[in-house]
Amino acid sequence: MTAEALPAELRRAIMQIARTPRLLVACDYDGTLAPITEKPDEARPLAESVGALRSLAALHETTTAVISGRALRDLATLSRLPAEVHLVGSHGSEFDVGFVHDLDDASRALRDSIEAELTRIVDGAAGAELEVKPAGVAVHVRRASRPDAAHIVDAVHNGPCTWDGVSVTDGKEVVELSVVQTNKGSALGTLRHQVGATAALFIGDDVTDEKAFEQLTGPDLGIKVGAGDTLAHHRVGDTEQVATILAFLLEERRNWLYGEQAAPIERLSMLASARSVALLTPDAKLTWLAHPGPDSAAVFAELLGGEGAGHFTIAPHRNGLPLGQRYLPGTMTVETRWSRLLVTDYMEPESPAHRTDIVRVISGEATAEITFAPRPEFGGVPVRLVAHEEGLQVLGTSEAFVLRSPGVRWEISSDGLHDTATALVQPQPGAPIVLELRCGTTDLGPHELPEIERRAEAGQYWSSWAGTLKLPSVESELVARSALTLRGLIHADTGGVMAAATTSLPEEIGGVRNWDYRYCWIRDGAMTMRELVTLGTLHEAEAFLGWLHGVLSTLAGPERLHPLYTLAGTQLGAEAVIDSLPGYKGSRPVRVGNLANHQVQLDVFGPVVELVMTLAEARGDLRDEDWQMVRAMAEAVSRRWDEPDHGIWEERHVPRHRVYSRVMCWQTLNLAIRLGEVYGREIPAGWPDLRDEIAADVLENGWNSEVKAYTTAYDGTDLDAASLFVGLAGLLDPQDERFQQTVTAIEAELRSGATVYRYHRDDGLPGGEGGFHLCAAWLIEAYLLTGRRTEAEELFDQLVDAAGPTGLLPEQYDPVAERSLGNHPQAYSHIGLIRCARLLSR
Numbered sequence: 001m002t003a004e005a006l007p008a009e010l011r012r013a014i015m016q017i018a019r020t021p022r023l024l025v026a027c028d029y030d031g032t033l034a035p036i037t038e039k040p041d042e043a044r045p046l047a048e049s050v051g052a053l054r055s056l057a058a059l060h061e062t063t064t065a066v067i068s069g070r071a072l073r074d075l076a077t078l079s080r081l082p083a084e085v086h087l088v089g090s091h092g093s094e095f096d097v098g099f100v101h102d103l104d105d106a107s108r109a110l111r112d113s114i115e116a117e118l119t120r121i122v123d124g125a126a127g128a129e130l131e132v133k134p135a136g137v138a139v140h141v142r143r144a145s146r147p148d149a150a151h152i153v154d155a156v157h158n159g160p161c162t163w164d165g166v167s168v169t170d171g172k173e174v175v176e177l178s179v180v181q182t183n184k185g186s187a188l189g190t191l192r193h194q195v196g197a198t199a200a201l202f203i204g205d206d207v208t209d210e211k212a213f214e215q216l217t218g219p220d221l222g223i224k225v226g227a228g229d230t231l232a233h234h235r236v237g238d239t240e241q242v243a244t245i246l247a248f249l250l251e252e253r254r255n256w257l258y259g260e261q262a263a264p265i266e267r268l269s270m271l272a273s274a275r276s277v278a279l280l281t282p283d284a285k286l287t288w289l290a291h292p293g294p295d296s297a298a299v300f301a302e303l304l305g306g307e308g309a310g311h312f313t314i315a316p317h318r319n320g321l322p323l324g325q326r327y328l329p330g331t332m333t334v335e336t337r338w339s340r341l342l343v344t345d346y347m348e349p350e351s352p353a354h355r356t357d358i359v360r361v362i363s364g365e366a367t368a369e370i371t372f373a374p375r376p377e378f379g380g381v382p383v384r385l386v387a388h389e390e391g392l393q394v395l396g397t398s399e400a401f402v403l404r405s406p407g408v409r410w411e412i413s414s415d416g417l418h419d420t421a422t423a424l425v426q427p428q429p430g431a432p433i434v435l436e437l438r439c440g441t442t443d444l445g446p447h448e449l450p451e452i453e454r455r456a457e458a459g460q461y462w463s464s465w466a467g468t469l470k471l472p473s474v475e476s477e478l479v480a481r482s483a484l485t486l487r488g489l490i491h492a493d494t495g496g497v498m499a500a501a502t503t504s505l506p507e508e509i510g511g512v513r514n515w516d517y518r519y520c521w522i523r524d525g526a527m528t529m530r531e532l533v534t535l536g537t538l539h540e541a542e543a544f545l546g547w548l549h550g551v552l553s554t555l556a557g558p559e560r561l562h563p564l565y566t567l568a569g570t571q572l573g574a575e576a577v578i579d580s581l582p583g584y585k586g587s588r589p590v591r592v593g594n595l596a597n598h599q600v601q602l603d604v605f606g607p608v609v610e611l612v613m614t615l616a617e618a619r620g621d622l623r624d625e626d627w628q629m630v631r632a633m634a635e636a637v638s639r640r641w642d643e644p645d646h647g648i649w650e651e652r653h654v655p656r657h658r659v660y661s662r663v664m665c666w667q668t669l670n671l672a673i674r675l676g677e678v679y680g681r682e683i684p685a686g687w688p689d690l691r692d693e694i695a696a697d698v699l700e701n702g703w704n705s706e707v708k709a710y711t712t713a714y715d716g717t718d719l720d721a722a723s724l725f726v727g728l729a730g731l732l733d734p735q736d737e738r739f740q741q742t743v744t745a746i747e748a749e750l751r752s753g754a755t756v757y758r759y760h761r762d763d764g765l766p767g768g769e770g771g772f773h774l775c776a777a778w779l780i781e782a783y784l785l786t787g788r789r790t791e792a793e794e795l796f797d798q799l800v801d802a803a804g805p806t807g808l809l810p811e812q813y814d815p816v817a818e819r820s821l822g823n824h825p826q827a828y829s830h831i832g833l834i835r836c837a838r839l840l841s842r
Contacts, residue, residue, distance in 0.1 A: 003248040006241065010223070010234045012415045014245065017199050017221045018252035019308050021579045022061045024197035025053070025249065026188055026212070027242070029068035029075060031172075031205035032225050035239050040070075040131075040140065045079055046239055052246035057084035059250075060257055060586060063195040067092060067184050069169065069176055069208055071133035090133045090178060091169050091208060092187025103135065107165070107179040111136060114160050114177050121155045128152055136167075136178030149173070171208045185211035198579075201249070203242055204232075256306050258510075258586035263287070265584075266804035266820035268303075269325060270501055272332045272488030273347040276356045277501045279303060279824075282805070283322050284336035284343040286312035291356045291399060291439040294491075294498060295518040295567060297377045297592075299401065299439065304504055304590050305581035310375030312437065314343050314360060317367040317424055327481065327806055330463035332488055333455065334806070340366040341427075348454070349461040353493060356439040359458075361451060362425060363432035370435070372403055372410075373420040378578050378590075385412050385419040390444040391436075392421055402444050404436040462487075470536035472841035475800060479837045481807035482830035483535055486528050489827055495543030496520035496567035497528050500811065500823035506587030507812060507822050511767035514583060516591050517811075517823040519572060521564040522548065523648065526607035528827045530614050531834045541615050548608070549625060558629070559636035563601045563650070564594060572597045596650040602640060603648055605633040606664030606729070609671045622679040631684075634672040638690055641665040642697075644713075648722050653764040656713035659702040660722035666694040667729045695731055702726065703738060709745035710738070718761040719749050721775035724782045734785035743782045751779060753815040754798035770812030770821040773799060777832025784839055796836050809833065 003011060017023065027033055033045040033053075057064040065086035068075050072089030081087065088095055103111070115130070115137045122128040127143035139156055141149035156175050161168045169176040169183060184204070192200055198219070202212045205225035213222040213231040222232035225242060236242065255261070263281040268288075271278040278300075279288035287303040289312075290296045298304075302311035316338050325336045333346040341364040348357035362368050374383060376397040384395040387410050394401035403421075410421040425433045434451045438444075447454065462484060471479050489498045500517035507513035525548075529541035551569045552558060566572060575593035583590050609630050616622040641662065644655035669691040676683040701714045702723070712720035724746060726732045727739035734740075750757045755771025756779050776799050783792035802813050802820065809829035811822025 003244060003251075006236070006244060006248065007234070010236070010245075011248065013221050013234060014201075014249050015252050015308070016415055016417065017201055017219060018249055019256045019306075019580070019582075020197075020199035020219060022063075022196055022198045023253065024063045024065070024188075024192055024195055024200040025056055025246075026065045026067055026191065026200065026202045027053075028184075028204035028206060028209050028225075029066050029070060029079060032203050032239060032242055033066065033079070038143065040142075041074075041078065043078065045081070046243045048243035049239070049246055050079075050081060052243065052250050053085050054082045055250050056246070056253065057082070059253055060588075062253060062257075063191070063197065065191055067187050067191075067202075067212065069138065069171060069174070069206070071131065073134075074131075086191065088187050088191070090135055090180075091176065091184050092182040092190070094134060095187075095190070103179065107135075110163070110165050111179045114163075114166065114179070117160045118156065118177070121159065122152055125152055133176075133178075135180045136176060138174055138176040140174050142173035169208050171206045176208075183211040184208055185215040188212045188215050203245065256308065257582045259306055259582065259584060261306075262303070262585050264804075264819060265505055265810045265822070265824050266802065266808065267806075268804070268808070268824055269327070269334050269806045270332070270485065270488055270808060270825055271334060271345055271347045271358065273349045273351065273356070274492035275353065276347065277488060277498075278347065278358060279501065280325075280334055280336070280345060282325050282336070284314050284325075284345070286345075286358070286360075286437075288502060289356070289358070289439075290518070291376075291401075292354060293567065294501065295516075297380075299374050299376050301375065301378055301581060303502070304578075304584055305379065307373065308375075309379050309581055311371065311373055312360075313369075313371040314362060314435075315369055316341050317369045325806060327484075328459060330466040330480070330484075331459040332462050332484060333459055338364075338366065340364050341368055343368075344455070346455060346458045349458050352440075354440045356437075358437040359451065359454065360435040360437070361432050361455070362435070363427050365427070365429075367424055367426050368433070370408070370423045370425060371420065372422075373418070374401060375418060376401070378581060379418070380580065383418045384414075385410075385421050387412060387421070388444055390446075393442065393444070400440055400442045402438050402442055404438060404444050404446075405433075406446075408433065408435075465537070468537060472837045474796075474837045474841045475833075476837075478800060478803065478807055479535075479834050482809075482834050483532065483537075485808060485825050485830050486532060486827055487540065489528070489825075490540055490543075491567040492543075494567050494569060495540075495545075495547035496565070496569060497525045497540075497544060497827065498567065499524045499564075499828070500826045502823045503592060504587070504590040505584050505810065505821070505823045507769035508587070508767045509585050509817075509819075509821070510587055511769075512587075512589065513765055513767060513769055514587055514589060514591055515823070516575075516594050517826070519564045519594060520547070520567055520569075522561060522604045523563070523601070523607050524827055526604075526611040527831050530607070530611045531831050533611070533614050533618050534838060535834065536618075538615060538618055541611060545612070545615070545626060545629075549629065552629065552632070557636060558605065558633045559640055561604065562597050563599055563604060564597055595652070596646075599646040599650055600643070600655060601647065601650070601661070602637070602643065602645045603658075603661040603664035605637055606667035606671075609633060609668050609675075613671050613675055616675065616679065622675060622681070627675065627679070627681050630672050630675060634669055634684075634687060637665045637668045638686065641690075641694055649720075649758055649763070651763045656715060657701070658713045658720075658722075659698060659710050660720065660725055662694060662698045662702065663725045663729050663731055666691060666698065666731050669694065670730075698726065698731060699738075707745055709742040712759060712761065716761075718759060719746055720759045721746055721750055721756055721772070721778055722758070724778045727785060728778060728781055734782075739782075740786050743779070743786055746782075747779065750775070751795075754795070754802060755813040755815050770814040772812055773802065773809055773826070773829035774811075774832045777836050780832075780836045781839060792836075793840065796840060799833060799836065803833075
């Protein structure tokens with residue numbers, strides 16, 4: 001039997017409960033897992049049910065149990081269920097085989113008295129049987145004659161059932177007397193508490209199972225097998241359908257937990273406007289969108305939670321893989337092409353501040369199927385869709401959402417919590433289907449401009465900017481795409497820039513290293529803007545420095561800076577977990593916010609002063625406000641440079657005296673002095689001496705003669721790719737043997753084929769991670785500085801090969817599994833690619 005044979009409402013209920021964070025699946029045995037037999041000792045469970053229970057138990061945050069009226073020992077012997085499945089016997093009286101030893105003397109004496117009395121009652125009645133259990137005795141009358149059965153049940157009810165201390169459970173052709181006050185409902189409650197279940201599924205057929213159904217509330221699900229009155233939500237006919245239910249639940253939960261259909265990270269394409277971003281899969285599924293800002297709660301989070309977390313899909317009605325996906329040259333407009341179908345996607349680049357508008361155009365000859373499943377607040381609020389003549393309105397959330405879709409006839413269905421709209425459309429030659437997702441308004445009216453003009457304007461917004469760039473001769477198209485990607489991460493209203501477009505894409509599949517990068521790190525932002533300045537565009541850097549001046553105006557001084565802020569320049573809220581999302585390919589937790597907000601990172605001043613220097617060189621002058629900021633940062637360095645810190649990688653260990661952080665403190669002073677010299681500004685008397693003191697400190701204490709390299713910090717022998725900045729920043733002459741030995745040591749320990757790891761030390765977090773594209777870029781630069789151009793070109797070619805088909809790079813690469821990892825697209829990675837291309841073009 002297939003899942004399609006189950007009632008549609010039951011299938012929807014199973015799909016819903018399969019998506020709970022921590023699931024408890026519990027079943028009765030006889031009549032549920034095993035068919036009822038004439039002889040109870042011949043009741044064997046269906047193999048399909050056993051397999052499904054075992055597989056469910058193996059899933060993350062999933063517990064399975066069988067709660068039976070049988071004695072635990074008999075249940076274990078008869079069912080032969082695997083150890084992964086918890087067994088509860090005697091209607092919840094027995095959670096382990098040794099339970100009998102927990103009875104006190106009085107309870108044991110009462111049980112013996114019950115057994116003696118029941119033996120007397122059934123004496124001489126053919127077919128009547130006693131089942132003696134550790135905490136009680138059951139009387140079975142299924143095989144007795146009807147008169148004998150009625151007599152025995154009546155005698156038991158009027159006899160030992162009335163004794164003090166006796167708990168009675170009536171079932172089908174059985175009466176159980178126990179000296180422990182329990183039932184299947186309390187047993188289910190005990191299990192739920194033990195495993196912290198957020199929802200429970202219980203399947204049973206007997207009247208004794210009603211106690212369990214009675215305990216089900218909220219998101220729980222009860223399923224009755226067979227006829228009879230019941231408190232269960234749904235009903236099926238037999239044990240074969242139970243096997244089908246368990247198999248369907250397994251499939252749905254596995255897909256939800258592990259996202260087996262999740263697109264490879266590097267194959268995702270980013271849409272962008274002046275103030276927001278969205279991600280598309282290679283087959284034109286809108287898989288990620290947050291609103292009202294890119295660091296807000298998600299409207300579509302399929303990327304981190306499967307289709308139940310929200311998506312907006314357009315595909316041929318008859319399945320087929322797309323032939324390709326590309327950006328229109330010089331734009332952020334994406335085309336996804338099938339044999340007879342084309343989907344064109346772009347964001348309105350300059351819509352009002354409170355709006356996020358995405359236009360999706362379907363053209364070609366094939367029938368297309370559209371699925372619109374918005375799930376605002378990460379799916380945390382119920383959604384209702386209302387069809388109007390001009391499109392769909394989304395109800396149930398504080399933010400306004402509409403989908404303008406004139407001429408499209410929608411079918412709206414519900415899973416009990418959320419609505420989903422589907423439609424089939426047939427574009428005509430010269431008459432494409434136009435869908436406009438408008439977040440932040442209830443307006444379904446027509447736009448003042450035809451779609452084709454708006455598409456041209458959207459393309460011009462990006463291509464006119466890209467046309468001003470001074471591109472290197474090496475990989476110029478990929479550099480242009482990297483520059484467009486960086487600009488797409490910038491919030492035009494504030495000048496802030498995201499470190500990446502996403503949250504919680506994993507550094508290890510199935511691991512916990514999942515961080516929210518949708519904020520503006522001062523270091524990352526300064527490095528991003530510096531690379532854009534080197535390509536000939538200055539406005540973004542000036543806006544970023546304006547953003548930073550705004551942040552500094554709220555503080556007593558630069559030493560009070562946090563490592564990161566919101567795009568608006570405000571402090572972050574607390575880091576939190578979205579427990580309802582299983583994560584990309586089962587990588588949990590899904591986080592919002594970032595605890596690094598509270599760390600000490602003394603390296604941040606160096607990249608900022610380097611940006612000021614690069615911008616001043618490009619403009620031909622140094623602005624007074626920028627010089628004042630540089631002075632304040634140099635003074636902050638003079639006060640704090642010798643403190644330990646958490647460093648560029650934001651490790652959640654105790655602070656250390658890190659080589660990279662000290663080098664950046666040196667760089668802050670070194671560049672501040674150069675700025676003063678070049679632009680005629682007064683240089684405080686102590687700066688040159690302090691610069692030399694920091695350099696001497698690094699060169700002496702950062703060098704480790706045992707490993708023949710500059711190490712991570714002064715207190716260990718572990719290596720860190722960031723220590724390459726001893727030479728990259730110019731503190732040490734690149735021709736110095738110590739730098740060349742450092743490059744060789746880092747290459748030997750941290751490079752693995754096409755990538756370079758940050759480090760291999762214990763950083764206080766479980767699991768591993770991939771190599772960082774940024775670290776590979778640093779090593780490429782180090783190769784060039786030490787005269788190893790061939791190695792630099794080879795590693796750069798491998799970095800280029802790691803880019804996805806539309807030219808985007810996430811944070812990391814796993815050279816063993818040969819797959820990309822981390823948030824996407826990542827500013828760091830594109831910064832590294834641009835810089836290496838420029839250096840290799842010289």
